[in-house]
Amino acid sequence: MTYPGTLLKRQQLMARKELGQNFLSDPKAAEKIVNKAAISENDLVLEIGPGLGALTVHAALQAKRVVAVEKDTRLAGLLTGELDLAGIDNVELINNDILKQDLEAIAKDEKMVVIGNLPYNISSQVLFKLVENRHLVKRAILMFQKELAQRIAAPPGGRDYGRLSAVIQYCSTVKTVSDVPAHLFFPKPAVDSRVIEVTFSKETRFSGEKERFLFKVIKAAFSKRRKTLRNSLAGSELGIDTSQSRMALENAGIDPARRAETLGVEEYTELTEALWTMGMEGKDEQRADQDR
Ligand code: SAM
Numbered sequence: 001m002t003y004p005g006t007l008l009k010r011q012q013l014m015a016r017k018e019l020g021q022n023f024l025s026d027p028k029a030a031e032k033i034v035n036k037a038a039i040s041e042n043d044l045v046l047e048i049g050p051g052l053g054a055l056t057v058h059a060a061l062q063a064k065r066v067v068a069v070e071k072d073t074r075l076a077g078l079l080t081g082e083l084d085l086a087g088i089d090n091v092e093l094i095n096n097d098i099l100k101q102d103l104e105a106i107a108k109d110e111k112m113v114v115i116g117n118l119p120y121n122i123s124s125q126v127l128f129k130l131v132e133n134r135h136l137v138k139r140a141i142l143m144f145q146k147e148l149a150q151r152i153a154a155p156p157g158g159r160d161y162g163r164l165s166a167v168i169q170y171c172s173t174v175k176t177v178s179d180v181p182a183h184l185f186f187p188k189p190a191v192d193s194r195v196i197e198v199t200f201s202k203e204t205r206f207s208g209e210k211e212r213f214l215f216k217v218i219k220a221a222f223s224k225r226r227k228t229l230r231n232s233l234a235g236s237e238l239g240i241d242t243s244q245s246r247m248a249l250e251n252a253g254i255d256p257a258r259r260a261e262t263l264g265v266e267e268y269t270e271l272t273e274a275l276w277t278m279g280m281e282g283k284d285e286q287r288a289d290q291d292r
Contacts, residue, residue, distance in 0.1 A: 001027045002085075004052050004186040007078050015187050019072055020119025022185040024054040029184050033195050034058035036177045037115050037141040046106060048098050048116030048126060048142075051075060053082040055115055060088045063113070067106045069094045099125055107136040114140040117193070123148055124164055127198075131171055134200040141197050146179065149194035156264045163222040167215055170265045172200045205269050213281045214272040221260035221268070229263075230256035240280055248274040 004023035008015060015021040024030050034055055039045055039062040050056040050068035052075060060066045060083065070079070073095050083091055094101065099122060106112070114137055118126055123144050130137055144152070153174045154160035168174060177195040182188050206214055220236035221229060233245035240248075249256040251274040254267055263271070275281060 001030070001054060001057060002052075002082065004054075007052055007082075011074075011078060013074055013078075016072060018121070020049075020121050021051065021072070022117075022187060022189040023051050024117055024180070024184060025186040026184040027054070029180055030054040031058045032178065033117075033141065033143065033180075034062065034115065036195065036197065037113055037139070039063045039113055043138070044107065044110045044112050046103070046112045046114045048114065049119055050079055050093070051117070053079045055117060056091060057082065057086050057088060059115055060091050061086075064090065066091045067094060067112075068092070069096050069098045069101050069106075071095070071097045098122075099129060103129075103133045103136055111138040112136055113138050115142070116140075117143040120145050120148070120189075127152070127164065127168065130198070131167060131200075134171060137200055139197060139199045141177065141195060143180065143193050143195045145189075146192045146194040149176070149196050152196065157262055159261070161261045162225070163218055166218045166222075166263075166265055166268055168198065170214070170268070171204050172198050174198055206272070209281070210272070210276060213276060214269060217272045217275060218268055221263070221271075225260045228257045228259060229254065232260060238275070238280065240275075244278070244280060248278055248280065251278070 004025050015023065039059060041064055043063045045059045045063040045066045047056055047059060047066055047068040050070050056066060056068055068091055070093060076093060076095060079093060114130060130140055151160045151162055152164055152168050153176065154165045175197045177197050180193040180195065182192050204211065216238065220233050220238045223236050224232040229249055230242055230246045234240055234242040246256045248271060252270040254263065254271060
């Protein structure tokens with residue numbers, strides 16, 4: 001693996017901050033991360049943001065095939081060069097924004113192992129996309145800014161627990177794999193990173209419409225996290241008033257004076273059930289219709 005700074009300089013390229021380009025420059029660390037993904041020779045691997053190939057090379061040596069989705073068209077030549085150098089021919093590079101990429105089209109009828117040192121500015125959106133497409137994912141080994149990784153795994157009750165934590169913990173188990181210090185990247189980012197393993201649950205309480213509604217309820221609850229739940233749910237995109245939100249909370253056995261960060265996933269599902277039973281799941285759409 002060529003040092004990222006050298007590769008970029010050779011092509012007179014600068015790392016693009018807006019694409020979260022902090023390239024892993026330590027081959028040992030890269031190999032260690034990929035090994036944690038326990039890729040087998042039958043696996044299809046999806047890599048998000050391969051950059052200059054730090055993880056790609058190791059993944060390709062272990063997998064049946066790697067599909068790597070990279071937004072920055074400038075890097076294609078450099079990445080292909082690195083793969084050729086390592087004698088690798090089982091990587092398909094797709095130049096696209098991962099947020100626009102159809103994952104079904106990549107997976108077809110296989111389940112994928114997903115890896116990625118995620119661009120920090122879209123990490124949460126990528127994770128939400130993986131949740132939506134989790135039927136296609138065997139497991140995911142992903143690198144985040146350490147602070148975000150802590151938020152994802154945070155238990156209810158503290159400041160770190162938020163919308164992303166509740167959604168992820170509803171449908172998966174999260175395990176910390178390792179920490180990666182900032183000096184192992186080029187250019188060096190301001191903060192350290194953390195690799196986590198996300199294993200999606202085989203069964204979840206809801207699916208389809210009802211699950212989408214749960215995610216909406218969680219979003220609404222955290223939209224004004226300093227307020228009591230009675231007030232944050234009312235006036236949110238759920239389109240309900242305070243007496244309806246109080247009734248739903250009470251029906252779910254939740255004190256309406258509690259705040260979003262104190263509710264565990266079970267309680268969010270109970271609340272969703274209560275709102276659903278009261279026929280509140282379509283309130284915002286009904287209001288939008290009336291406004292038209
Ligand atoms: N995997 C490489 C590594 O570990 O050195 C690069 C990691 S770097 C933190 C993030 C990579 O994601 C960059 O190559 C960047 O260009 C790419 N990227 C940024 N936004 C993207 C998007 N929306 N879709 C796909 N790739 C993206």
